[in-house]
Amino acid sequence: xxxxxxxxxxxxxxxxxxxxxxxxxxxxxxxxxxxxxxxxxxxxxxxxxxxxxxxxxxxxxxxxxxxxxxxxxxxxxxxxxxxxxxxxxxxxxxxxxxxxxxxxxxxxxxxxxxxxxxxxxxxxxxxxxxxxxxxxxxxxxxxxx
Numbered sequence: 001x002x003x004x005x006x007x008x009x010x011x012x013x014x015x016x017x018x019x020x021x022x023x024x025x026x027x028x029x030x031x032x033x034x035x036x037x038x039x040x041x042x043x044x045x046x047x048x049x050x051x052x053x054x055x056x057x058x059x060x061x062x063x064x065x066x067x068x069x070x071x072x073x074x075x076x077x078x079x080x081x082x083x084x085x086x087x088x089x090x091x092x093x094x095x096x097x098x099x100x101x102x103x104x105x106x107x108x109x110x111x112x113x114x115x116x117x118x119x120x121x122x123x124x125x126x127x128x129x130x131x132x133x134x135x136x137x138x139x140x141x142x143x144x145x
Contacts, residue, residue: 004035007071034132098116
């Protein structure tokens with residue numbers, strides 16, 4: 001069975017409590033559950049990891065190389081600041097799709113720049129938690145082609 005890594009960055013553990021007007025009321029556990037279910041229905045197994053620490057996210061990316069078919073990654077606020085995460089994504093042979101719950105281009109100007117997206121195969125932004133499911137489908141379609 002092929003494996004996906006669902007990787008979430010800082011403050012995603014507070015979903016459901018944190019700015020529900022921006023991020024909705026779903027929790028990280030809900031996201032992990034729906035991603036695992038959708039992936040499982042399509043022949044994938046999912047490992048989930050969330051951290052508020054940049055280095056731990058980098059370590060997970062390094063360890064993903066050769067282990068996963070793909071990575072679904074919401075770098076959260078590190079999206080806009082982390083050259084180190086950009087470099088970690090570029091350093092591995094596993095495709096990464098960047099996902100954001102909110103439309104980062106409709107928010108504060110400092111959120112309009114993604115440091116990590118140029119290293120990814122694509123970015124999904126603004127579809128709520130459905131963006132994670134779109135990323136699963138993208139990997140399913142890659143598997144089948």
